[in-house]
Amino acid sequence: xxxxxxxxxxxxxxxTVAIVGLDQYITKNVTLTNEKEVDxxxxxxxxxxxxxxxxxxxxxxxxxxLL
Numbered sequence: 001x002x003x004x005x006x007x008x009x010x011x012x013x014x015x016t017v018a019i020v021g022l023d024q025y026i027t028k029n030v031t032l033t034n035e036k037e038v039d040x041x042x043x044x045x046x047x048x049x050x051x052x053x054x055x056x057x058x059x060x061x062x063x064x065x066l067l
Contacts, residue, residue, distance in 0.1 A: 003066040
């Protein structure tokens with residue numbers, strides 16, 4: 001959701017990352033890991049929808065603040 005993409009070498013456990021270019025290989029959802037990892041636990045898709053109690057729109061007044 002940022003203004004630009006940033007390339008990183010690795011992402012530590014527990015962090016969320018967006019990966020560009022996998023949409024042609026993944027149809028629904030997937031857990032990615034290296035081929036040596038045997039104890040990887042897949043992240044399950046959430047099968048419920050919750051309506052927010054409070055809705056707030058946050059917008060930048062100055063576009064340059066998105067950096």
